[in-house]
Amino acid sequence: QLNTAEWVAACPLTQRGCVRGELPLKTKPYADQKPGTSGLRKRVTVFQQNQHYAENFIQSIISVVDPAERQAATLVVGGDGRFFMKDAIQLIVQIAAANGINHLVIGQNGIMSTPAVSCVIRKIKAVGGIILTASHNPGGPNGDFGIKYNISSGGPAPEGITNKIFEISKALQEYHICPDLKVDLSKIGKQTFEVETFKPFIVEIVDSVEAYAEMLRDIFDFPALKNLLSGPNHINVRLDAMHGVVGPYIRKIVCEELGSPANSAVNCVPQEDFGGHHPDPNLTYAADLVNTMKSGEYDFGAAFDGDGDRNMVLGKHGFFVNPSDSVAAIAANITSIPYFKKTGVKGLARSMPTSGALDNVAKALQMELYETPTGWKFFGNLMDAGKLSLCGEESFGTGSDHIREKDGLWAVLAWLSILATRKQSVEEIMKNHWQTFGRNFFTRYDYEEVDSDAANKMIKDLEAQMSEPSFVGKTFSSGDKSYVVAVADNFAYTDPVDGSVSKNQVNGMHTCEIIFRLSGTGSAGATIRLYIDSYEKDPQKIYQDPQVMLAPLVDIALKVSQLHERTGRTGPTVIT
Ligand code: G1P
Numbered sequence: 297q298l299n300t301a302e303w304v305a306a307c308p309l310t311q312r313g314c315v316r317g318e319l320p321l322k323t324k325p326y327a328d329q330k331p332g333t334s335g336l337r338k339r340v341t342v343f344q345q346n347q348h349y350a351e352n353f354i355q356s357i358i359s360v361v362d363p364a365e366r367q368a369a370t371l372v373v374g375g376d377g378r379f380f381m382k383d384a385i386q387l388i389v390q391i392a393a394a395n396g397i398n399h400l401v402i403g404q405n406g407i408m409s410t411p412a413v414s415c416v417i418r419k420i421k422a423v424g425g426i427i428l429t430a431s432h433n434p435g436g437p438n439g440d441f442g443i444k445y446n447i448s449s450g451g452p453a454p455e456g457i458t459n460k461i462f463e464i465s466k467a468l469q470e471y472h473i474c475p476d477l478k479v480d481l482s483k484i485g486k487q488t489f490e491v492e493t494f495k496p497f498i499v500e501i502v503d504s505v506e507a508y509a510e511m512l513r514d515i516f517d518f519p520a521l522k523n524l525l526s527g528p529n530h531i532n533v534r535l536d537a538m539h540g541v542v543g544p545y546i547r548k549i550v551c552e553e554l555g556s557p558a559n560s561a562v563n564c565v566p567q568e569d570f571g572g573h574h575p576d577p578n579l580t581y582a583a584d585l586v587n588t589m590k591s592g593e594y595d596f597g598a599a600f601d602g603d604g605d606r607n608m609v610l611g612k613h614g615f616f617v618n619p620s621d622s623v624a625a626i627a628a629n630i631t632s633i634p635y636f637k638k639t640g641v642k643g644l645a646r647s648m649p650t651s652g653a654l655d656n657v658a659k660a661l662q663m664e665l666y667e668t669p670t671g672w673k674f675f676g677n678l679m680d681a682g683k684l685s686l687c688g689e690e691s692f693g694t695g696s697d698h699i700r701e702k703d704g705l706w707a708v709l710a711w712l713s714i715l716a717t718r719k720q721s722v723e724e725i726m727k728n729h730w731q732t733f734g735r736n737f738f739t740r741y742d743y744e745e746v747d748s749d750a751a752n753k754m755i756k757d758l759e760a761q762m763s764e765p766s767f768v769g770k771t772f773s774s775g776d777k778s779y780v781v782a783v784a785d786n787f788a789y790t791d792p793v794d795g796s797v798s799k800n801q802v803n804g805m806h807t808c809e810i811i812f813r814l815s816g817t818g819s820a821g822a823t824i825r826l827y828i829d830s831y832e833k834d835p836q837k838i839y840q841d842p843q844v845m846l847a848p849l850v851d852i853a854l855k856v857s858q859l860h861e862r863t864g865r866t867g868p869t870v871i872t
């Protein structure tokens with residue numbers, strides 16, 4: 297609520313003199329610290345600038361914590377282990393202390409997955425948390441870094457707060473810091489520091505996994521999962537942490553506790569550069585897992601992203617479960633998960649570009665369905681209002697209202713719970729699902745780091761084209777397939793919790809959908825995403841190859857948008 301000048305005036309530090317007698321450090325504001333879909337993401341080199349780039353943003357985050365509450369405030373801090381994380385945590389410690397925050401809870405060595413941070417914020421009733429991650433973006437000195445603020449619900453800060461952070465950052469003239477304060481991130485336990493004018497400042501280093509593991513024990517039937525993974529008729533699983541943060545969680549929970557052999561988990565030591573790879577669980581970047589699964593040695597495979605909130609699920613021989621199908625299958629089998637037996641199913645939700653597979657389950661099982669914009673924060677609002685239990689995005693995000701972030705390991709245990717209950721393979725479960733509900737063929741094409749102006753112009757021209765009265769009703773053809781445009785619109789969403797309800801466009805209305813969208817998480821240039829969803833309920837046609845099945849629609853989308861001509865690309869960087 298306070299602008300920077302008011303905040304500085306209200307700050308106990310300003311009023312009573314500064315930590316160790318130092319004045320607040322002068323800085324100059326930056327114009328580009330606007331948090332995107334999921335925090336502020338930039339190249340590491342941008343954060344490392346010695347003109348206080350990281351310090352400014354951290355100060356801007358802490359400035360949104362009401363000064364009157366800071367002396368009783370706890371913040372949770374953790375990250376995905378990427379390069380610059382430990383430096384950033386030391387800065388957070390120093391800046392939090394100098395701003396009168398009383399207590400920080402930090403994962404050991406700074407490690408804490410995004411879902412675990414959400415869990416801990418909720419468990420200890422913290423005012424919020426700071427997550428150091430650029431999710432699935434590459435790391436290392438030339439990779440990406442990110443800083444994200446979550447609120448007391450455990451979810452990403454809503455736009456009202458991220459806008460406030462941005463406003464503060466644009467006007468910031470100084471920040472407060474205790475430059476000599478250093479914490480030992482490796483030592484579990486409390487470290488207390490005397491900070492002039494404030495109550496002693498407490499930094500508590502906690503086990504990165506324990507609180508999260510305790511939560512999962514409450515959600516799932518661990519004895520049943522243990523039997524599935526290590527009982528007499530156990531299945532073989534292969535879990536790939538991709539050198540991200542989820543490694544220690546897999547080892548502790550899936551291997552030690554559920555008894556899966558140690559070699560079922562790979563790439564489990566977090567690395568600052570993720571071994572030089574994109575820690576992104578999709579068919580392109582998790583190709584190692586896909587190839588290993590093809591051997592038929594494993595019944596179930598999964599990969600995770602850098603910060604552990606995304607997941608990719610594969611069946612034997614590399615059978616791929618599309619994320620839009622994954623959430624639909626979990627919804628259809630939701631009674632396999634004890635948590636939902638306790639809470640009931642309040643509603644289902646998917647983001648707008650996610651296929652309509654979930655809609656079909658919602659309709660058949662008479663569950664409420666919400667269609668939200670991209671990004672997890674919109675789900676969080678629905679969960680806080682008691683309207684949502686299970687949700688997912690096409691971008692390998694699946695989760696529930698047990699926390700306020702998507703949760704990769706949760707999704708894997710959800711799938712294992714279904715396998716344990718149904719005693720079928722992943723492929724059988726999915727084929728069965730399509731027979732019952734029909735199949736949404738889905739693909740996403742990503743064109744990464746294209747020229748921003750070209751991307752913006754393409755979207756603008758598409759909007760203009762779509763708003764021509766003759767666009768609806770137009771026929772587009774590719775080969776022997778023809779499609780007629782039924783609806784053309786620019787997706788708009790009114791948060792149902794804030795009053796008006798957004799009508800969900802259940803896909804009975806149209807059988808195919810083409811969506812263009814610009815990414816909000818890139819760190820350089822623009823990323824264009826093209827999404828295609830096509831529903832088929834004829835049981836004779838549901839086993840086709842999605843890429844073959846969707847080729848005519850891809851062709852039409854490329855023609856209508858002139859995407860390749862405008863960007864100078866000949867194909868996408870990633871196809872899902
Ligand atoms: C991407 C995904 C989106 C997800 C977000 C954060 O955002 O598409 O579904 O919520 O990352 O993980 P985008 O780059 O498309 O804005």
Ligand code: ZN
Nearest residue numbers: 431601603605
């Ligand atoms: Zn992530």
